Amino acid sequence: MDIETLREYCLAKKAVTEDFPFGEDTLVFRVMNKIFLLVSLSSNPLQFNAKCDPGKAIELREQYDAIIPGYHMNKQHWNTVIMDGRLSNTLITEIINDSYNLIVKSLSKKNREALL
Numbered sequence: 001m002d003i004e005t006l007r008e009y010c011l012a013k014k015a016v017t018e019d020f021p022f023g024e025d026t027l028v029f030r031v032m033n034k035i036f037l038l039v040s041l042s043s044n045p046l047q048f049n050a051k052c053d054p055g056k057a058i059e060l061r062e063q064y065d066a067i068i069p070g071y072h073m074n075k076q077h078w079n080t081v082i083m084d085g086r087l088s089n090t091l092i093t094e095i096i097n098d099s100y101n102l103i104v105k106s107l108s109k110k111n112r113e114a115l116l
Contacts (some may be wrong), residue, residue: 001083001089001092003041005090006083009096011030012113014115016094018030026041027039031100031103031104031107032104036051045082045084048081049070049078050078051082052077052098057076058093060079061069064086064091066082067087081094081095
């Protein structure tokens with residue numbers, strides 16, 4: 001998966017916006033103003049940080065060398081995913097979906113209902 005495919009996938013989700021609050025190198029995706037994915041545009045290979053359930057975060061790190069504790073993030077709740085071809089697109093989209101869904105669950109009832 002390349003940056004354009006990743007970007008299109010994230011932006012296709014309901015109420016997602018993108019911005020560059022941390023400088024032109026870090027593309028941030030938000031749902032209802034809450035961050036669910038950060039992409040380092042200068043990294044080679046491409047990498048992104050995604051929110052993850054703490055138990056699942058550890059499980060993924062143990063299972064895949066291309067998934068490590070979140071760089072510059074809370075290591076308990078965020079993973080860095082290295083997109084160097086070792087992970088399937090199916091797994092990558094699952095990680096993105098999980099991150100998006102965790103943020104949606106954390107929204108107020110009013111904002112969750114606005115997504116419906």
